[in-house]
Amino acid sequence: MSYHVVWFKRDLRLHDHAALAAAAQHGPVLCLYVIEPGLWAQPDMSARHYDFLLTSLRALDAELVQHGLRLQVVRGEMLDVLERLFAHKPFISLNAHEETGNGWTFARDRAVARWCRERGVQWQEYPQFGVVRRLKSRDHWQAAWETHVAEAQVSVPPLTGIPLPWPERRVPTAAALGLPADPISRPQVGGRTAGLAVLDEFLSARAGQYRGGISSPLSAPTACSRLSPYLAYGCLSLREIVQATRAQLAALPAGDRRRKGLSAFMSRLYWHCHFIQKLESQPDLEFLNLHRGYDDLREDEWNEAHFTALRCGQTGWPLVDACVVMLRETGWLNFRMRAMLVSVAAYPLWLHWREVGLWLAQQFVDYEPGIHWSQMQMQAGTTGINTTRVYNPIKQAQDHDPHGHFVRTWLPALRRVPDSWLFEPWRMPAYVQARCGVIVGRDIPLPMVDLEAATREAKAGLHARRARPDVRAEVAGIVARHGSRQRPLRRKSRSPATVSQLELGL
Ligand SMILES: Cc1cc2nc3c(=O)[nH]c(=O)nc-3n(C[C@H](O)[C@H](O)[C@H](O)COP(=O)(O)OP(=O)(O)OC[C@H]3O[C@@H](n4cnc5c(N)ncnc54)[C@H](O)[C@@H]3O)c2cc1C
Structure with missing residues (x-):
């Protein structure tokens, strides 16, 4: 047979x-x-x-x-x-x-x-996402996405099975595949049943926290949907998540707090495919700058000490180091903190996105190459079509962890540092260090660079490159290939800056 x-x-x-x-x-x-x-x-x-x-x-x-x-x-x-x-x-x-x-x-x-x-x-x-293979033009992509997610879900057909014609050995352990042990203390559980439970809990209750809750690393673990690994491994289909979300939106009364959350969540489900489409259309963006005009900008200046400090959560910037520890322990971070880590790597630490991206890919349980590499390049400023996004880790801490709960949870060494010095502990006078028993350079690291000066210099380097006529000339081609068409292009202002704004929402 x-x-x-x-x-x-x-x-x-x-x-x-x-x-x-x-x-x-x-x-x-x-x-x-x-x-x-x-x-x-x-x-x-x-x-x-x-x-x-x-x-x-x-x-x-x-x-x-x-x-x-x-x-x-x-x-x-x-x-x-x-x-x-x-x-x-x-x-x-x-x-x-x-x-x-x-x-x-x-x-x-x-x-x-x-x-x-x-x-x-x-x-x-x-296809399992709203991603189009051999896409000719981005112009009608949104319609194709809509068609994909609106199609009827396919139920499980009657099945007749065939076994393997040979007895298979046991499933190998991670160690047998040569993967170094990498335990997570608070993992998300794999599988469809677990994914459905997360979806149900999000749609019925947690969606109410989504708006306003997803940026702070304190509230994000419960405010975000936490569906990313289930999407990345296909335990749930994108279509069923979109349709369940739309059904819930239709069922909720006007004014219900969850409605705004679910609308914002819906746009993320669209971005999911928008970003994967970039890698589908241009597979080499995993390795090469999307805009080749940025070649040789960071490539020749690899600083291993900076990278080691980042990976070990020893940059000395408390919010950055706390995020690294949380990521190590849970395998997940919210969008803003991911973007901040890449921004710190790409600007003040002046590290190339590829090595940093490999490390982060290993850390994120939800690693999805299309989203990951597109985002790595976007946050590092090498797409040519996005405005430069630089996240200052001190300001981010003040805005999103004002009382230092997050930082103190993940960095116990900082628990005794008084609030007023918490986000810039290296500025603590010696007598304060002695009084709280936390000595900078001994108990906590001293930042390797001056944040402001190093960021300024990095931005200047990037912007000088961006202003070069040959670099500007390539931008329209990249927008044509990868840019979102969600908002209409206004003809008169087709400058690179406006083009970047086009991509800003995505
Ligand atoms: C440098 C960097 C790397 C990233 N790497 C990944 C990755 O490997 N895998 C991954 O799934 N997401 C990645 N993201 C996007 C985003 O951070 C995660 O999708 C999100 O934090 C996952 O948590 P959630 O499912 O609770 O998100 P929610 O906010 O609940 O979003 C729901 C879903 O929408 C999609 N989504 C959300 N935000 C984005 C976004 N900005 N771009 C594209 N899709 C989005 C994801 O599939 C997500 O599961 C990355 C972001 C950055 C800045």
């Missing part, structure tokens, strides 16, 4: 799964997940991703059991697995979602497509 392979990747659910539904219409299916050592050896991958993945795979397997099937988890490189499977038991088609992953998965998918062509296997990929 011939059959169809459904290759699960970052779509770890049965509900609203186009590839599974299509394959199951044509006959028995083999539900395959391949743990690829080559992927896990990439510098953006980490044990915390793997832990979330394993819980999500277990949950997917449990779902399949309810339909009388098992998830077939195989360790190996994809082409080897396909070859072996085909040799044992030829199959008719290979079905998967369209993945906008990192450079490694992009190359692997091309190799898989070639393999299928050579073996006469039908290779079918299905």
Whole structure:
């Protein structure tokens, strides 16, 4: 009996799964997940991703059991697995979602497509986000997104399963894949059931905190939806989240606080795909400046000491260091604090976004290459189409952690520092340091650079580059390719600054 392979990747659910539904219409299916050592050896991958993945795979397997099937988890490189499977038991088609992953998965998918062509296997990929493959123009992208999210959700079809033709070894541990241990003390739990519970809790209650609550690192952990890892691993479909949000918006009475929160949340779900589309349309933005006019700006000046201080939460700027510790302990940070970390890295510490981005990608459980690399470049100022966003960590602390609760939670060494010195402890007079028992340089680090002067110098360097005629000349082309069309372009003011404003909302 011939059959169809459904290759699960970052779509770890049965509900609203186009590839599974299509394959199951044509006959028995083999539900395959391949743990690829080559992927896990990439510098953006980490044990915390793997832990979330394993819980999500277990949950997917449990779902399949309810339909009388098992998830077939195989360790190996994809082409080897396909070859072996085909040799044992030829199959008719290979079905998967369209993945906008990192450079490694992009190359692997091309190799898989070639393999299928050579073996006469039908290779079918299905979109799972509002991201358009081989997009010709951004002009009608918003309409395409709307169409995607409005389509009916596909329910789980009747399934007949095919097992693997060989007994598979146990699922490898993170250590067996060479991933250094990276425990999180407060992890988000993977899997669809957990994701649905988070969605339900957000829509029914926490959405009321969204507006006004998502910027402060104190309120953000409960005010934000916390759906990012479930979207990144596909435990929930984007479409079902959008539709559930719209249904809740329609059901809530006017004036309900949650309505504003849900409207703001909806725009983030749109941005989700807007940013992934950038990587889909230009895969090299993971490695190269989106605007090549910014090449050689930070590339030749790598400062390892600055990077080590940042990664270790030892910059001496309390809010920055507290964010690094929280990220290490939980695998998550809110948008504003992520942007602030990158801003500090890119401006006063003058670090290139690529190395910083690899470190952060490993830290974020919700690592989504399309959002991540587009945001890294946007915050570092190398897209050419965004206004420079520089977040001053002292001002951010004053605005979003005015009483120092967040900083003191994650940096116990600062607990005895008086409020008035908390955000700039290096300015504490010696007698205050002695009195509170916190000596700068001994108990807490001294910042490596003068924040204001270093930021000023960095901005000047970036702006000088931005003003070069050859750099300005490239901007329109980048806007045409990647810029949001959500707001109409006003013809008269097509200067780079206005173009940047266009992108500001996105
Ligand atoms: C440097 C940097 C790197 C980032 N890397 C990632 C990443 O790897 N994965 C990731 O999911 N998000 C990333 N973000 C975007 C954002 O910070 C996270 O999506 C958000 O903090 C996740 O928490 P949440 O699900 O509670 O967000 P919510 O505010 O509840 O948003 C809901 C969903 O909308 C999407 N979203 C929210 N904000 C943005 C945004 N600014 N751009 C694009 N999509 C957005 C996400 O899918 C998110 O899950 C990054 C932001 C920055 C500044």
